[in-house]
Amino acid sequence: LTRHDLGREKLVERIWEWKAQYEKRILSQLKQLGASCDWQRLRFTLDDQCARAVRETFFKLFADNKVYRGKRLVNWDTFLQTAVSDDEVFHEATKGHFWHFNYPVIGVSGEGPKPGEPTHVTIATTRPETMLGDTAVAVHPDPAKAFDKVSAELREKIIAASSKEKGELEEQATLLLARRAKMLPQLEKLRDMALRQVQLQLPLTGRTIPLICDEWAKPELGSGCVKITPAHDENDYQVWQRSLARKGVAIGAINIMNTDGTLNENVPEKYRGLSMKKAREAVIADMEVAELLVETEDREIELAHSDRSKTPIEPYLADQWFVKMDELAESAMDAVSDGRVKIVPERYKKTYLDWLSEKRDWPVGRQLWWGHRVPVWTKRFEGLSQRDSIIAESTRIDDAIGYGDDTCFTMSHDPDGTDGVAYLCFRVAQPEGEAEAESLGYIQDDEVLDTWFSSALWPHSTLGWPEQTPELAHFYPTSTLITSRDIITLWVARMVLAGLYNMNEIPFHEVFIHPKILDGYGETMSKSKGNGVDPLDVIEKFGADSLRFGIAYLCTETQDVRLPVEFECPHCHALIPQTKKNRTLPRIECDKCKQPFGTQWALSYGTAEDQALPRGAAVSERFELGRNFCNKLWNASRFALMNLEDYKAATAGRADVKTATDGGVFVAEKELLLEDRWLLSRLATVTGEVTEALDQYRFADAARALYGFAWDEFCSFYVEMVKARFAVAEQKAVAQRVLAHALDTLLRLLHPMTPFLSEEVWQLLAEVAPCRGLTSPARPAESVCIAEWPKVDTIWIDKSIEAQFAKFQTVMGAVRNIRMEKNIPPREPVQFSVKCDAETVKLLKPMEPYFLSMAGATATAWGPKVTPPERSASKPLEGMEVHVDISAFFDAGAERTRLEKERDQLAKFVDSLNAKLSNENFVSRAPANVVEEQRAKLAEVRGQLQSVEAALGKLE
């Protein structure tokens, strides 16, 4: 349905119906979540406020002389915005024809062509119907020069071209030369005719049009002459503009199209009311009858197409409201240049500044029927007397309303006389004033304002402007605007300039431009394409925190994100990939269970049967990451809570304690085990990383840091280790305190990304451990969302502790690795020994219980003099050797294979290091520390290689 089918009132009614449907859905979902919302009140408040602010702004601009009436070409989507039926619009995308027409020459003041001059000018067009709006035919002002220029360009191309393309290009050059020889005299003759202002007969219309000179005519194409239709073609429009700027012949512009896509009263009667497509047929037929159709040529043509209807766009000339941008744009540029508004990432500053620097006036009118209507009433006048009476009337209207500040009256005159238009603008809706104006013959403008006009006011209009509300005073300017890059110019720039204009103050301090989510094919998700995911479906399937965390995880600085979409079969829960084909279908059959289900389209254009089908959700597997993570967190939290039942807070003020950053106290330092100090160090480091990442809008970095820490360090190591300590009475209390504290901090850090989960655990944690904290045990906030953001406890950050712990992890990894490679059954106990220095022994010996619980391995010996058992699998590590006794599983062949593989790898590494170090350039030019590092590495790896070779030798 188009607006013409319905009429304005019905259309608006329909839109409200659609809105109401959406609201109902949202409301019911809010209810399910237990939320309440006075939606009606909110909606009307916002709508009223918005309308008021729009009118106020427009009035200010109008009174400030920043609004004017101008002309521009509007790209008209004939299919979507007009009443013509589907078969009356052009659908061909690239196939088309060139029609060659002859326009008779009637010379200067009708005396006909001079002897030797052509009697006809031939033009070619892909859109014959537009000839009814022609206002000139153009020929190049200097065809010889134009030919030379094209030839020169072609020659440059030939030089740069590959040999394959060369032949073709050279052929083109030859043709061009031949054409030049043949056509130049004729074109120069036409140019001379244009200079003496020769007129042509425009067939079918009875009008005469001038032959003019303009660079748009291309001597190398067609006949070298081009018809000019300024009201329906962008390039012709430019020709018109140039002709106005030049002295001499100024051509006109005739719009031949109604807004419903039919021809208007500016064409001869027989064509009026025809659609453009029908008019084309008629024009061609009539030209043929008049014997002015020279030939028809098949051609591939490029036309601008509407993104939505896929039909070609019909440009047409329209009178429009413009807002002058010079001062406004300047103010918005300054705000960013001098840093009052900071754009993140910074490269988008360029987009913003470049666009504004053009200071192109903003056409604010739109030929739609929904939106804020332009609050201007107009009345045409002819002659001075009418003009004077209109001025008198305007005073009367003012009087009728009673306050003159709220109306603004201006007039514009036609360029050529005393006729013109009077404009009345009302500041606020004034039924009496408007009625008075209408009774005097004023008509309200039919256009509505660009949607970005009201959007530009968003930061202050939503806070009640133009009233000076407390909200406005408190919240304006806001802190950060978060948006997508494709509306930096449309929205961000305009919000800044509107804010500065209305409020005299920027609307926000920072603008964060986030990446954009695309579908699996790299296309922008959109409702009309049907390739989106419904966040509500994602929440239904994966959970709200999973969605939120998943999005944060994807929010990297540079990249757009591809999100392959799948339908979830409501019957068997299989996932069916969304394809370009199935994404617009109202019903789909499941690949797996072969049962049909409905999609989001079932409601809009499915049959009743489709609508009755259960709906398949549109989701993406990429949110599994978030779901798994949340699940992991939940289970780890459950474990912690279970084991904190007899938790006792630490007592403050003990003498033998480590003093923390803020002077508070915890447990004795000597009570803390290596793993505690490792965890606290990591926790402090990660807190710093997350805080910094969030401060800089690096959401993915924050999410990744938390994911890695929570899963690989907190769960996989600390929680695993703490299990063993809970079994030992005297170790339990300290472990509990550290665990409670770590979980507490982790929840605070996670809260921005997993608010529901962290809040739930926070509440449960408060039950078992109401008083917690490292430095000064205290009762935390009653909700995590108001809990203080964790500070970085730098006192715990200890790189040497982390390095020591890494040693433990490496040995653990080596033992596990050997177990797997030797196919030792998981529950089979093994024994191992480690050759290492005395310091490492001190470090690792206390960890023996963990080797048992986490790798099923018992240590038999530690120290520098350890020798491998008779039948063992060995692994060289940095400064250590791990030997696992595998007498029960010994397989000499397999062990040899493993060692040989290891040897080859190490040998390769040694070679590459050797090569580097024997390169004199490297040794002399690289920084000393880098060279030293490489040397140390080489020594280390050589040692490892030797031990592998020794183990191999022993096997023999």
Added chain:
RNA sequence: GGGCGGCUAGCUCAGUUGGUUAGAGCGCUACGUUCACACCGUAGAGGUCACAAGUUCGAGUCUUGUGUCGCCCACCA
């Protein structure tokens, strides 16, 4: 046509100021359900970092060019 960005494992993406043998999740392979978690655990396989030239002792990282995909703007950045 101009501007911006992407191209790294089968897929989706990280990769700081150039410096060890380039990482993660999913998927894949093998093994494992007994004490938080199979939405799990342990281990493993998998990469000519789009291509070409250059700078450098050394390039995924810097420079230039080419290809390709995407977005924005298009008489003008």
